[in-house]
Amino acid sequence: MEHISFLVAVVIITALAFDFTNGFHDTANASATAIATGALRPKVAVTIAAVLNFAGAFLSVKVATTISGGIVNEKTGIHPEIIFAALVGAILWNLLTWLRGLPSSSSHALYGGLIGATIVGVGMNGVNFDTVVTKILIPAVASPFVAGLASFGATKLAYLITRRSNGATTDKGFRKGQIFSSSLISLAHGTNDAQKTMGIITLTLVSVGALPKGALPPTWVIVSAGAAIALGTYMGGWRIIRSMGKGLADIQPRQGFASESSVATVILTSSHMGFGLSTTQVCTGGIMGAGLGGPKPELRWSMVRRMVYTWGLTLPAAGLVSGGAALVVRQGTWGVVLVGAALVAGAGGMWLISRRQPVGADNVNEVGSVEDVTTVDVTTLDVTAADVTAADVTAVDVTPAAPANAAPTTASTTVAA
Secondary structure, three states: OHHHHHHHHHHHHHHHHHHHHHHHHOHHHHHHHHHHOOOOOHHHHHHHHHHHHHHHOOOOOHHHHHHHHHHEOHHHOOOHHHHHHHHHHHHHHHHHHHHOOOOOOHHHHHHHHHHHHHHHHHOHHHEOHHHHHHHHHHHHHHHHHHHHHHHHHHHHHHHHHOOOOOHHHHHHHHHHHHHHHHHHHHHHHHHHHHHHHHHHHHHHHHHOOOOOOOOOOOHHHHHHHHHHHHHHHHHOOHHHHHHHHHHOOOOOHHHHHHHHHHHHHHHHHHHHHOOOOOHHHHHHHHHHHHHHHOOOOOOOHHHHHHHHHHHHHHHHHHHHHHHHHHHHHOOOHHHHHHHHHHHHHHHHHHHHHHOOOOOOOOOOOOOOOHHHOOOOOHHHOOOOHHHOOHHHOOEEEOOOOOOOOOOOOOOOOEEEO
């Protein structure tokens, strides 16, 4: 019993560690566009997001019940070590994508980890695939498009309404509006994402008989999950904030307000319906819709492709890592210790690598990528003779135009490579 109690404590701590990574991984959802447009200073933005993420954790528990009693079949004998393995895969994937600056889905990392570990631990019958399809996969595909279309329409409307207004005054007004809209996303994010850790902890307590099947998260679980995600949010996932704020499109205040308002509406509606969607995918879809809905439609497609690939890989990759971890933890105490050591080593290694090129509040808006340049304005180029070699010259006529009947002279010269 002491071993089980210790293991349950380890799982709860690991779940809160995942919640922390979820917080800083998803800080960009609410803060990226507000920081990019100058509506909020970076530190102010993450502080507001942290406070409202904590508050949002108390608004609903429907997503938590989707996880604790929906994705997996509690009757098949889910044990704490299986949940521990699921969390390990989810945390490592979160950290890897954060290191690469890719706004992947923390939610899908958790779902993938839980599914992979459950299949290895208790078999295919341990997963309720009907719930996985209706509550996870369908929302995963539909939500970015829904948010993108809503954001596109809202952006067009914002520019239409303000087409004859003073540009500077209008932008100032929309920046103020972004304070409200980004705050609403933070509240919505806490409502949706903090519940996922609540569901994991509740599932752990149910698995050892500490709670009855179908129980709602206790108050201490709600408080601890809200505090963990708020702390992670305050730390600021600056790499992903940079990718979403400046890496996808050059978002202006009107676009930022339209995107954030659309995204918050989608997330709050989905939370009310118990859909465990990816807030990251919803926010990214909103930014892309706003980028395309602006006066000069644009997206940095190289970043879009990288993100879409990552979205597709998240669930199966986390599932494979968690499945491997589940094989090891089933061997007993030494297996749990080994997997825990691998988690600490992996997390520590990725943190050390991130210090080589740190990204923080002071340089979060600095983006310069050659691969994203599609057009060049030649009037801005400063080229000297030293920059041009013979290999760069193909056929340059250095003489002025002459009449058709003019005789050739020695000054008529053609330089060829």
